[in-house]
Amino acid sequence: MTLALSTSSPRVSVCLFESGGRVLGSRESLAQQGASGTTLELVDEVLRQAGVPLKEVRRFVADVGPGSFTGTRVAVMLAKVWAHANGGEAAGVSSFDLIEGEIVAVPTGKSRWLVRGKDELVFESREWRADWATYGSEGQPNSFPSAERAALLRERLRFLKPEVLTPAYGMDPSISRPKKPYGTAGGAP
Template sequence: MLVLALDTATPVVTAGLVDLTADGSWPSVRAARAHDGRKHGELLMPAVLEIVAEAGVTLADVEAVVVGCGPGPFTGLRVGIVSAAALGDALGVPVHGVCSLDAIALAAAGEFPPSERAASPGNLLVTTDARRRETYWAVYDPAGRRLTGPSVEAPVELRERLTELFVGRAVGDAAFAERLGLEIGGPASPPPDGLAAAAAGVLLAGSEPAPLEPLYLRRPDAVEPTGRKRVTA
């Protein structure tokens, strides 16, 4: 199954073509682009066209679309979700949303064989930038199964709970390493194979996609005005 994987939940704009096999083995990436920047709207579709050309296929060959639904900031996150929905509708293929942190966790867990995962000293923390001096985070077991989260809070508050969360390893945004008191490895953003792996069960089962629901985890900055401002003294 040829899967188009997209994510705009972080500052990294990700697009990839992934082969998902029926035996459930780890997805293989045919072509991928990861642009580090905040121009999600300008970067995403050119990246999609680039990977299709690089793989020597057409968009009509895509059999499913997977998109990261966050958590992430409002504007960037909606670019990926709306683009995925539009592509799915145009191509007549299912569109599945996944938690972007799940994709990072599965990719990180997939770097280690099962024997090493079993010997892991603790759980896996995934952390990404939520801006406003906060982090989006979730905790996973060594196999990449989510145990708690996703949540958003200040790193200093999360640091106080790392022991009770039994965190032994962290991946994601390395900018939080000092504030969390942890060494943070990669991947820093959701890779295409991790996105496909997060949706592999429903994709291979042919399940109907659930509605695409963005994970904001907090209210937007903009609020409706409560009344008209006086312009005269």
């Protein structure tokens, strides 16, 4: 049995499927903040629906990005921890592959996208096009990564030791300077 997790976008999704691809349970929920808590709730629901305890799952798939810096780490960390605890394996899948469409775009900031075309080449764009499958705030129909698509991609997944799984962010983290320098009283040196 395989449990797939996608947390790289504002919509969290989980899917439990058999080796032949039959989906035993799937859930998704919007989680602008708190992807970890939402993911744990959805996993609990899916496992309960299927009547499968987590300890019986041996394969875990994580959406490795590109996408939200923090969100991407949630799926990767959970897949690694559970695979290690259960003596199982983990595989990563690109968020591009979890979005249905010929040309897929992942937002990377205000009016910026990483785009993967039909030829599998990835490029950055500052202009949105109506024929892209994407999500965000540009008025386009939302097409989020879906963990359920991992069942369709099962033949392409490479399962490895869990410690090998790493995120593929595709963009730098957006980190601001602290208002007060660390280790100083009142911000003064």
